[in-house]
Amino acid sequence: MKVEAPFGFVTGCHAGDKFFVQATLASMRHFCPDIPICLVVDGSFDVSDLEKEYGLLVLRVSELPSIEMRKLLCGSYCAKLAAIWEGPFERYVWLDSDAIVWGDFTDQIRTDVDFQIFWSEVSLPPHGTDIPPWLPHFHFDPQKLQNFDPEFDWRGKAYFSSGAFACRRNAIPFQEWAKVQAWAKQVPGLFAWGEMGMLNYLVHAMTQRREIKSTMSNLQHLWVHHGKEELM
Numbered sequence: 001m002k003v004e005a006p007f008g009f010v011t012g013c014h015a016g017d018k019f020f021v022q023a024t025l026a027s028m029r030h031f032c033p034d035i036p037i038c039l040v041v042d043g044s045f046d047v048s049d050l051e052k053e054y055g056l057l058v059l060r061v062s063e064l065p066s067i068e069m070r071k072l073l074c075g076s077y078c079a080k081l082a083a084i085w086e087g088p089f090e091r092y093v094w095l096d097s098d099a100i101v102w103g104d105f106t107d108q109i110r111t112d113v114d115f116q117i118f119w120s121e122v123s124l125p126p127h128g129t130d131i132p133p134w135l136p137h138f139h140f141d142p143q144k145l146q147n148f149d150p151e152f153d154w155r156g157k158a159y160f161s162s163g164a165f166a167c168r169r170n171a172i173p174f175q176e177w178a179k180v181q182a183w184a185k186q187v188p189g190l191f192a193w194g195e196m197g198m199l200n201y202l203v204h205a206m207t208q209r210r211e212i213k214s215t216m217s218n219l220q221h222l223w224v225h226h227g228k229e230e231l232m
Contacts, residue, residue, distance in 0.1 A: 008089035012040030021097035025054045042079035077194025096163035114212040116166035118220035126156030140197040144190045157204045158216045162196040
């Protein structure tokens, strides 16, 4: 898909969560009515009703021009990443279909970085040695990862939920992603939670190698972590 705008929102759905994504789209339109929206669709089901109601640009994973890209992304959590390589915006905010916009926060989106993590907590000390059990459970196994990238320092990083972030188009080259996904196939348990572990690794590793610039921002509220009081 050609670039249609310098900035936009992107969300996505498969047939099973089309109902949920309506809330995500409605929140985008309510708080940011002038921001264009792209819907990444994984499957052949009809979304013309959503397209009409919210004025969407539709990107179907099954219609990506790259055969390799279609094979790696179709029918998986990785389908959302189609927006990095074939999305219609130079920069975009991604939201999963179980997330909502709560206010116009677009003035807080950084344009001087390639990837903006919507999280500001660093749970691992820079000089720690113990691997906490949540890291391989939610993201990746550092011991297994050392076999592929021995230079990567996994400590002192902000590990984030990939349900919300901001990204520059092509910030992560597709071939770099394909390489890491091939690692995951070689070693079961290397990465966790669909695309989340791989995305966390790539963002932090590429930042460490100074191939991209990333930053942290306190823009994501997870009730299981922050509590329900503010939401109520």
